[in-house]
Amino acid sequence: MDSRSWTSTCSGGTHVVGESRVPIKQGGDIITARQQGRALAAQLGFSSADQTLIATAISEMARNILVYAKVGEIIVRPEHNGKAGITIIAHDAGPGIPDINRAMQNGYSTSGSLGVGLPGTKRIMDEFLIVSEVGKGTTVTMKKWKT
């Protein structure tokens, strides 16, 4: 069980240029979130194949929020840590994931889905960090760097 809490600019009021936040409350919000992510990725000069991977990753994480936590938020922002990239944060205050290792296994799902969401998304991103605490919520932070 990981008890780290999420403390960064995403919970403070710091405004980052190019950052956008999409509340996830209903099905249509998944589309909005992935469109925002694709638009930012395009602005940052990602290839169209990478834009699609980024949009797909956002779609998977936004759906996880809806299915497991009902409400949450997707934040997309540019990353300038020596190299150019994009950061996507999927955050919710839902039930949390009791066994992250199992959740990261291909084919494991508690919702009757294909069970490829988390492991598949990890494969298509360059960095993938999941922090979850039962009863508190889940935060997935993923990055993709421009190649």
Next chain:
Amino acid sequence: MRVPILKQGSYLIASIQDALSDEDLAQLQQELVARVGQARTRGVIIDVTALDVMDSFACRTLRDLAHTITLRGAETVIVGIQPDVAFALVRLGLSLSGAQTALDLEDGLALLDQHLQRGNTRGR
């Protein structure tokens, strides 16, 4: 966002026009399965050219849809998967196992004709 379903001879063609929500996809599934019976359909084409993202839910819904239509006695061909989308599906480890695919609408119709041995007798 509803998906228009066109009837052409004994085929149904569903052309997805824009990004679809999960609810839209579920509705398309129900409507197509019902219409296969009403129209005595032999083949169904689902054109996904306009989809810029296919995630695990979309993939599973299309796969289930194709399987359900097979159980109703018709064939399904999914056409128009974009190159970037195909690449993303492979990277995610997703497959449309069981569902037939073709490059575009034209190839999809040709595939159905071939399978159903209808040649040029397809009505317009």
